[in-house]
Amino acid sequence: MNRIEMVREQVDKILLNVPDNFQRRCGYLHLYGVAQACTMLAMKRNENVELATIAGMLHDIYTYSKMDSTEHAHKGSILAREILSSLSAFSDEEIDLICGAIYHHSDKESSHSAFDEILIDADVLQHCLYNPLFKVAIHEKARFENIKRELGLK
Numbered sequence: 001m002n003r004i005e006m007v008r009e010q011v012d013k014i015l016l017n018v019p020d021n022f023q024r025r026c027g028y029l030h031l032y033g034v035a036q037a038c039t040m041l042a043m044k045r046n047e048n049v050e051l052a053t054i055a056g057m058l059h060d061i062y063t064y065s066k067m068d069s070t071e072h073a074h075k076g077s078i079l080a081r082e083i084l085s086s087l088s089a090f091s092d093e094e095i096d097l098i099c100g101a102i103y104h105h106s107d108k109e110s111s112h113s114a115f116d117e118i119l120i121d122a123d124v125l126q127h128c129l130y131n132p133l134f135k136v137a138i139h140e141k142a143r144f145e146n147i148k149r150e151l152g153l154k
């Protein structure tokens, strides 16, 4: 089993335990959706595709594990570190890269390292592509416009 699937197995265990059907559906859509957006943006920007995909899978894991989004980026980076360490398949540097991106992902106003930016943009992209007929949230507008321009979309 490759490392992305190893992480997905752990994420699925957490998502399957989300008691509310609607929240569980949101969890699957959002974590898998952000992971795929991370894959695409990492390919486009020549960043580490595997680790970006994994950061996407884990980025809101605290929210879906505790059903509490308070400080979820910071708390989620700790939980993601526990999950990744338990798999004994990642180096300390790889875990630091993934968990650093998770730690910073709620801070959408400022810009971060190239790797961290992938997760922040992928989070915005999944929200905006979920239903293109919905209004884009004000705080995501500028990033969404930049991503569309980068991808050659209108």
Ligand SMILES: [Fe+2]
Binding pocket: 030, 034, 059, 060, 123
């Ligand atoms: Fe998210």
